[in-house]
Amino acid sequence: MQPTFADFSVTPARVSNCGATYEACHAASSHLAMSAGARVALDFEVDAGKQIGEATLKVTALVSKLGRSPGYAPVDLVVNQHVLARGLTVPGGGDLPQDNVFAVPGRLLRPGTNTLEIRTADDARSMLWLYRVTLDSVYERGRSERAMAAEAARDTxxxxxxxxxxxxxxxxxxxxxxxxxxxxxxxxxxxxxxxxxxxxxxxxxxxxxxxxxxxxxxxxxxxxxxxxxxxxxxxxxxxxxxxxxxxxxxxxxxxxxxxxxxxxxxxxxxxxxxxxxxxxxxxxxxxxxxxxxxxxxAGAPSDVTADATVVDVSDEYTAAGEIADHLLHASREKWLAGDAQAWVEFGFERPVALTSYTLTSADDFPQRDPRDWLLLGSTDGVRWTQLDSRSGEGFTERFEARAFRIGGTAAAPFTRYRLDITGNGGADEIQLSGVRFTGIGPxxxxxxxxxxxxxxxxxxxxxxxVPESSADSAVEAERAAEAARLAEEAEQAARLAEELDRAARSLAEAARSMGRMAAWVRGR
Structure with a gap:
């Protein structure tokens, strides 16, 4: 018997080897609420040729309070139109659902589709809160609960x-x-x-x-x-x-x-x-x-510039050797971009949480100095988080180093950082001599x-x-594996149905042959 469960603690309900229909019920945040005269029907499958001497049914439920009283909502349990329990009173009044366990005689089950019904009495005065239902062969007790827990644990x-x-x-x-x-x-x-x-x-x-x-x-x-x-x-x-x-x-x-x-x-x-x-x-x-x-x-911010590299840049003056790599070196060489707006992306091999950064002006033309910029952080180079924003800043000297603290004490660690310069002193180019980073290491x-x-x-x-895109790929791979598993199960079911069909045709042919033989014997 396949793991059979219905988990009503989530919406929509998680089910395995069954389908669920309701009457006079509504989904609450953590359960299915059944009013007076309500009915839940679970149609589940028993494998053909599978002999089940006894099954274990567990119904996890709770009766809602009636003011200060524990409440009243008797329940009938019915399997294939046979009453398994009548007028069952599930404990109520508390905040914890109760496990109610029943033995289902094998004679009540049949190959193919079976139906379990949970019915509340017409005179129920409070709600029955239904959380979970599991059903297993007595020799595989707990199998459905483990399968349900594994399914639930995927959402973490x-x-x-x-x-x-x-x-x-x-x-x-x-x-x-x-x-x-x-x-x-x-x-x-x-x-x-x-x-x-x-x-x-x-x-x-x-x-x-x-x-x-x-x-x-x-x-x-x-x-x-x-x-x-x-x-x-x-x-x-x-x-x-x-x-x-x-x-x-x-x-x-x-x-x-x-x-x-x-x-x-x-x-x-x-x-x-x-x-x-x-x-x-x-x-x-x-x-x-x-x-x-x-x-x-080491527990305190330190200079982490040595761990950084330039991974991308919007523009640089390569003909004159004024490239972005100079920004991370302790020299007076500079980076020059031929636009009034420019950006540089820096990468770290492992995540680093920056607490501040320092920009150093270049050797000439103050009009090229950055005035407005953003500092952004990312783990994949696609989705960016703004960490700092500056407007109307300036440098009073050439090769002046100015430090800028990143607001707050809770900066998250990132592997990519982007300095996005959106304005300067009025020139058609952007230039800087250095960028240094202070932060907390991996x-x-x-x-x-x-x-x-x-x-x-x-x-x-x-x-x-681990870039976030890798995590996305892992999830997609897991989903693909699950789809492949379901497809394989469907193929196995189709093969079983085909074999059963061939067996049925063979039995029918045998019956016809035996009928002809019986007629021949009677004629002698």
Whole structure:
């Protein structure tokens, strides 16, 4: 029997080996709400020739409250018109869905299409909140739940609207959006998440199993403590949802047996609107946990110009040797562009977070000096983030070096930077003698990882230089692989149907032959 599940905690519902139809129901943020007299029908397939002695049905549901009472919404479960349970009272009144497990006798199942119905009573006075339904052969118990968890774990970028309130008060106030992505490639959703920002603020939260909500606490940089909660507002497969953010991507190693061993890539993003983080802790729904303490370079900004190269330029005066490469060298040679607007792109092998930059005027013609410009950052050379904007600037001397600080303390690391000069002192050319960069070098981390029911091991990683386009390609490859798998399954099903059809024709021919033989025997 194929993994059979319907996951109503997302919209539209995720289903496998079944189709779902509803009556008197509506989709809520984390469940399917069934009113009085409602019906959910799941049509699922049992392989021809498959003998199932017993199946395990799990219905995860909760009855909504009636004021202060637990609520009332009895349920009937029906398999192929046979009543499996009548007047079942699912626990209600709480905030957690309940797992209700039933044995389905094999005699109720048949090869081909079967129908499971979940019906609420006509006299139900509150709603039945239906979260998930799974069905497996008793000998493959849990298979559908694992398949459902693997399917859900493909969407690992989460966004939540948040609220905070002071302890022992009743009023909630809106907070900034929380966006996060923690993925070691183990196809398991987070159960708990904690983080500390570089400003000293800390948060720790725990999630509903279907990721619809979280609850926890937040301590601000000044020590103010608040209760913290959120409701999901978006969920995507990486890299969707991470546009205009920086995802830390690490090549990792695990320490055990007295040595370090290569392990899978770790992707980390926690953005609560307050700036970069310096520590992330997590525990997933399988019980695995980890800690990553992030370190950037030597911990303080330094001159990183030596790591930069010129990767592109709008124009340069190559005939006179006045080229953009001179900008990164400590000399009095210059770059000259034959336009009143010009740009230069610089690249770093690994991501660098710039904190400031310095421009040095050239040897002559002050009218060629830049006055207006933008500094932009990118990880792929296609999508750019504005980091600084200047207007009406000037140089009072030749070979004057002026430093410009990049606003804010939370500049994200990039591998590409673009100086886009949009205005000068009135000449038809742009010139500069030097550009220098100050910033924080590539990020790495140190911590530990602990698999469920095992001891902790060392865990460390260094930043990878992975363009966003590569991530997009990885997602497309994954989707292509999934499409190929589905196509192969469809082809196998077609071959099985053809074989069954041939078998049926052969049996029919045999029956006709036996009929002719019987007529011959009767005639003698």
């Amino acid at each position: 970028v989460f966004a939540y609207t948040t609220e905070r309130r002071e302890p022992f008060t009743s009023s909630w106030t809106s907070g900034p959006r929380l966006l996060f992505h923690v993925d070691r490639g183990e196809q398991s959703l987070p159960a708990q998440l904690g983080w500390r920002g570089v400003d000293g603020a800390e948060s720790a939260i725990s999630f509903q199993s279907n990721m619809s909500d979280f609850h926890g606490h937040h301590r601000a940089a000044d020590g103010t403590l608040a209760e913290f909660r959120g409701r999901i507002s978006g969920r995507w497969a990486f890299p969707e949802g991470t546009e205009d953010t920086h995802v830390h991507r690490f090549g990792t190693e695990e320490g055990w047996g007295g040595d370090w061993h290569s392990s899978d890539e770790l992707r980390l993003l926690v953005d609560d609107g307050s700036g970069p983080v310096e520590r992330v802790t997590w525990r997933d729904q399988r019980g695995n946990s980890g800690v990553a303490g992030l370190r950037t370079g 990020v790495d981390f140190s911590g530990y990882y602990q698999r469920y029911d095992e001891g902790p091991i060392g865990y460390r990683g260094a930043a990878l230089n």
